[in-house]
Amino acid sequence: MVKLNLSSQIVLNKVPEEFYHPKTAVELSELTRCEKLPTTIFPKTEEGALSIATTIANAIRQKQQSGQYCVLGLGTGSSLTPVFNELIRLHKEEKLSFSNVVVFNAYEYFPLQPSAKNSTLNQLKERLLNHIDINPQNVFTLEGTVPQDRVQESCRLYEQRIQSFGGIDIMLLGIGRIGNIAINEPGSSLTSSSRLILIDSLTREEMSMSQSTNETVPPCAVTMGISTILKARQIFLTAWGEEKAAIIQKCVEGSISDAIPATFLQTHNDAHVMIDLAAAGRLTRIVHPWLVTSCKWTDKLTRAALVWLCEVTGKPILKLTNKDYNENGLSELLTIYGSAYNANIKIFNDLQHTITGWPGGKPNADDTYRPERATPFPKRVIVFSPHPDDDVISMGGTIRRLVEQGHDVHIAYETSGNIAVGDEEVTRFMHFINGFNQIFDGNKDEVIKNKYKEIKEFFKKKKDGDTDTRDILTIKGLIRRGEARTACTYNNIPLDHVHFLDLPFYESGTIEKLPMTEKDVDIVRKLITEVKPHQIYVAGDLADPHGTHRKCTDAVLAAIDLEKEAKAEWLKDCRIWMYRGAWAEWEIENIEMCVPMSPEELRGKRNSILKHQSQMESAPFLGNDERLFWQRSEDRNRNTAKIYDNLGLACYEAMEAFVEYKPL
Structure with missing residues (x-):
């Protein structure tokens, strides 16, 4: 049976059951003391x-x-x-x-x-x-x-x-x-x-x-x-x-x-x-269970507590003292580690080990404390992108790094993104096609001329909320495909490694999408079984207000789950990394791989986002945030770097963060 909602269980990887399902009324009373x-x-x-x-x-x-x-x-x-x-x-x-x-x-x-x-x-x-x-x-x-x-x-x-x-x-x-x-x-x-x-x-x-x-x-x-x-x-x-x-x-x-x-x-x-x-x-x-109950202190929970303590005290990790722990309800950690110094060093090193300039693994290097394996090298990589720009918005710097370091990178665009193209973009392209036809075809071909006239008439009568015709949606999809190919070429990804999956659930022509089915999963599964990747990157940004990211991620996770059930050999040597995009960022305590960027690399990422011209000022779905997608992305990446800097780690221009998904 195909599991179509695995994304809903991602959070289970990091929340102990006793925090959301206490066994006794006393435990419930303790845990919910902040809840009214x-x-x-x-x-x-x-x-x-x-x-x-x-x-x-x-x-x-x-x-x-x-x-x-x-x-x-x-x-x-x-x-x-x-x-x-x-x-x-x-x-x-x-x-x-x-x-x-x-x-x-x-x-x-x-x-x-x-x-x-x-x-x-x-x-x-x-x-x-x-x-x-x-x-x-x-x-x-x-x-x-x-x-x-x-x-x-x-x-x-x-x-x-x-x-x-x-x-x-x-x-x-x-x-x-x-x-x-x-x-x-x-x-x-x-x-x-x-x-x-x-x-x-x-x-x-x-x-x-x-x-x-x-x-x-x-x-x-x-x-x-x-x-x-x-x-x-x-x-x-x-x-x-x-x-x-x-x-x-x-x-x-x-x-x-x-x-x-x-x-x-x-x-x-x-x-x-x-x-x-x-x-x-x-x-x-x-998020802060130590404030309401005694905890089983895992490495991840300890990291979350110390990051929080740094925010509360305004100190970097290595400057936290026994007094800071005691005054903020973390004395249990002093009992476990013996002193603030021991706990500080442990978590400082854990965070330090998440930072890597080699997202595909560094060949011929000791990978004991690296987030990715040294072998095999080079790796086959698939980056799944819900829309035709999420790849560069979310992990454009990492993609460029993977390509430069010799990995075999495939980009898979899961949907056409056709409803997120403004009507004026279609008009602009039809102007060009009509003019091109007149100059080079000698006005012999009437098809384009008639189609141009038909689309102009439709836009003239179109009211807010009207669904575009299938021809217009096709043109809008072509516009986004062209932009995606241009961005991939800029990032030195061969066009035969650029895949447009056009998952059926998206093609409703409206904001409300069709239900995801096995057909969507089969399309994704076909690609991953052909490539047999060593790394898969998938959208973990489930707060996307339009819901497309969640459905796309569900399709990928369902395909992986089927391969796991089939005991596919390639999956044994594959890691799945989740990125986040323009809507949110991973919490610092959950980050497992963080890829730094220099000012030049951040500029390169911006340039690849700007190749998606239809998603700039006139994009229909910028949401409640007035910033353009490249601005949101840069602010997010710079903020991640600033958090690491505030914690006393290395200071970079910007950083892209990832969390590993382990198939359940």
Whole structure:
């Protein structure tokens, strides 16, 4: 069986089970002393979804036995989809009936045309309601189609309707990256009821990624208020993935504030946060467990503690004293190592050994303390790049180093990246092709002329959210292929080592991608079995807000897993390294290989990123960060070097960091 979600288990390699699954109530109480909301952490998203769905199913059955309605308040964010899928499974396989269920939709876009496909009610129907036996008359939603002067009255009637059913039994919500629940944006008050609200730009971006159409998200929404939500008898807040880790930490451990509306859940007597390990990544018990419990001190945890202690004291590692350890809750380490000096030297050397100028291994050298093996040399290397520029953005300096040191480097672009090309780029290329055709073809060929005219007409009529034609998507894909080839040539990679995999899951033409299947995995597996690499580099940047990186990484890890099951000989001599890109960086305590760059090498990396001209100022998906990708990359690499410098290690211009993935 193909495992399509192995990326969700990457975090398991570094978090001991006792931190997220304590055996006793006393241990749980210790671990969660910084948490102001009951928070349950699951190793896998599927386990969390099953837990929530089981609780909802039990409530539905109990109400059925007493002849009552079970009233659910439901959001429609993508984090709720796994729960909806589990509820559908319970209905189909375990005969769970929803005949006594009443649903209140948490929010609706405004203004909406009656024919709009992107309403949140439609999303709720597609993801849940159409697949269960709920009575359509028991489904209620806030109105997005009423005139603005009637919105307030419509909201008042909605509140009355909720009360007429005895209130909401279970409220199921996701959390936005700015801490919104439903569409209660920062500034919403504790006493707010259902109302019209302006949607924040970041929330709109999240919403556009979670809907299955390309229609533009309207500027406003009608939403249940904070007070409406808090009247529910039980509340579940869900979050999955690294991109939600920062806001979950603030929600669970921070003070109550209208700047983060989700913190109001701390005032509820039966609210529960249900998250996976990745979303729990910033909670104290996961990232700084020594502050809340006694620890089993592994080398990695000791390294994390000392890096943290350096930040707290403002000292490099070798200047930390016994007093620093004692005053900051790390006296256990003094017992283990005997003195601050011994612990300092141990971790200093560990960090020193992560730095290498030979990412492919240094031939004829003692590799005892090097992150990579000396042999075989040269190595066959595959760098998997989700989009046609992630390779150079994330590890452009390392790629150049591998090529210069004689390794056989292949670059595999997993998707076309065609939706991330602006329309003006297509127009510019069509201008060139049309002009070229007129000059050199003597106007004999009408095909290009007609296609040029057709595309111009399409762009003239195109509205926000319209899906491009297949021809336009093909042209956009060709533009990105050309840029990728140019960057590879600049990095001295032969074009027969440049592979465009065009994984099928990506080719939906919209931000929302198709489900990944075995077809995607088979394409990746075919390449790795042909090359039989000694090194594989893969995206570990799972906080990519568009989700493409995660799916691409899942395809590679699934292919590797199949090869492992088949006992492939080549895999015994292969290491898998995970890089991160423009969205995040590895925590210093988890870095296992760090490749330094000189100012000249950093400039070379910048030049290779700049070959991707369509991804500069006009790129459609720069996100909430105003910096261009080359600027983000340089800042990230310089910051990594600065952290090493602050810890008292060698001072470099910039550094690229990697973590090894060991197949489970």
